[in-house]
Amino acid sequence: MILHLLLSTLLIIFTDSASGTTAAYPSLYGEESCGVNLTPHRREVYGNGRIYDISHRYTVDMPAFESLDGVGQFLWLPKSLKNGSIANNSEMKLPTHTGTHVDAPGHFFDHYFDAGFDVDTLDLDVLNGPALLVDVPRDENITAEVMKSLHIPRGVRRVLFRTLNTDRKLMFKKEFDSSYVGFMKDGAQWLVDNTDIKLVGIDYLSAAAYVDLGPSHLVFLEGREIILVEGLKLDDVPAGIYDVHCLPLRLLGAEGSPIRCILINS
Numbered sequence: 334m335i336l337h338l339l340l341s342t343l344l345i346i347f348t349d350s351a352s353g354t355t356a357a358y359p360s361l362y363g364e365e366s367c368g369v370n371l372t373p374h375r376r377e378v379y380g381n382g383r384i385y386d387i388s389h390r391y392t393v394d395m396p397a398f399e400s401l402d403g404v405g406q407f408l409w410l411p412k413s414l415k416n417g418s419i420a421n422n423s424e425m426k427l428p429t430h431t432g433t434h435v436d437a438p439g440h441f442f443d444h445y446f447d448a449g450f451d452v453d454t455l456d457l458d459v460l461n462g463p464a465l466l467v468d469v470p471r472d473e474n475i476t477a478e479v480m481k482s483l484h485i486p487r488g489v490r491r492v493l494f495r496t497l498n499t500d501r502k503l504m505f506k507k508e509f510d511s512s513y514v515g516f517m518k519d520g521a522q523w524l525v526d527n528t529d530i531k532l533v534g535i536d537y538l539s540a541a542a543y544v545d546l547g548p549s550h551l552v553f554l555e556g557r558e559i560i561l562v563e564g565l566k567l568d569d570v571p572a573g574i575y576d577v578h579c580l581p582l583r584l585l586g587a588e589g590s591p592i593r594c595i596l597i598n599s
C-alpha cells in the first residue's frame with residue numbers, strides 16, 4: 334500500500350518535470366509551489382499606486398494579429414539545470430509586432446524600410462514624457478468627428494487612447510477579433526493635421542481600425558514623426574496625465590519591437 338503510494342507520487346513528480354522540459358516556465362503563475370513559499374509576486378501597479386505597468390505579459394494565449402490560435406509557444410529552455418547544464422538559458426522566437434509593441438515607419442513604407450527607419454531610430458524623447466490617457470466614446474471607431482470631440486489641446490504630444498477594446502478585454506482573448514476599435518483614416522488624418530500628438534497609444538494590436546488598416550497606418554507613419562504603440566494594457570488606470578516611459582528593443586533592421594511601457598503618476 335505504502336509502496337504503491339510512493340510509486341504514484343514518484344510517477345507524478347516524473348511527469349511534472351518531463352512536461353517542464355518542453356514547455357518553458359511551466360509554473361508561470363507560481364501555482365506549483367509544492368508547499369514551499371516560493372511564489373513570485375506579479376504586479377500591475379508598483380510603489381503604492383505610483384507606477385502602472387501598461388505592457389501586457391507575454392503568454393502563449395495572448396492574441397496574435399489575424400490568428401485564432403494566439404501567439405503559441407514562443408519560449409523554450411534548450412539549456413536547463415534539469416538537463417545537466419550549469420544554468421537555465423531560455424530562447425525565444427516572437428513576431429516583432431506581438432503583444433504590447435511599437436511600429437516604426439518601415440512597417441508600411443517599403444522605401445523607409447530599405448532606408449533603415451527601424452525601431453532603433455525611434456525618438457526616445459517622443460516615447461518618454463508627459464502623456465494623456467483619454468477615454469474615447471465607446472460606440473464608434475476613432476473618426477475625425479471623435480478626434481474633434483476629445484478637445485485635446487495643442488501642445489499635448491503623447492496620448493493613450495482607451496477604447497471599447499479595454500472594456501471587451503480583447504487583449505486577454507486568444508482569438509483575434511477584427512471588430513476591435515481603432516483609427517479610421519479620417520481620424521488619423523485629423524490627428525496629423527490638427528494636433529501636436531507624436532505618440533499614439535492604443536489598447537489592441539493595431540492603432541488602425543481593421544477596415545482602414547493600410548490607409549490609417551500610412552497616414553500616421555508617412556511623416557516619420559508619429560510613433561504608434563499598440564496593444565497597451567490600460568485596464569484599471571484612471572484617465573489623466575502621467576509621465577509615460579516606453580522603451581523598445583534596439584532591433585537593427587526591424588520595423589516593430591516588443592515594448593515595455595509604464596505610467597508614472599506625476
Ligand SMILES: *[C@@H]1O[C@H](CO)[C@@H](O)[C@H](O)[C@H]1NC(C)=O
Nearest residue numbers: 353354355410411412413416
Ligand atoms: C535537453 O537537451 C536536449 C538535447 O540537447 C534538448 O533537445 C532539450 O531541449 C534540452 N532541454 C531540456 C529542458 O530538456
Ligand SMILES: *[C@@H]1O[C@H](CO)[C@@H](O)[C@H](O)[C@H]1NC(C)=O
Nearest residue numbers: 353354358410413414415421
Ligand atoms: C531551471 O528550469 C527548471 C525548469 O526546467 C526549473 O524547474 C528550475 O527552477 C530552474 N532553475 C533555476 C535556478 O531557475
Ligand SMILES: *[C@@H]1O[C@H](CO)[C@@H](O)[C@H](O)[C@H]1NC(C)=O
Nearest residue numbers: 472473474512514542543544
Ligand atoms: C470599428 O470598426 C470595426 C471594423 O474595423 C467594426 O467591426 C466595429 O464594429 C467598429 N466598432 C464600433 C464600436 O463601431
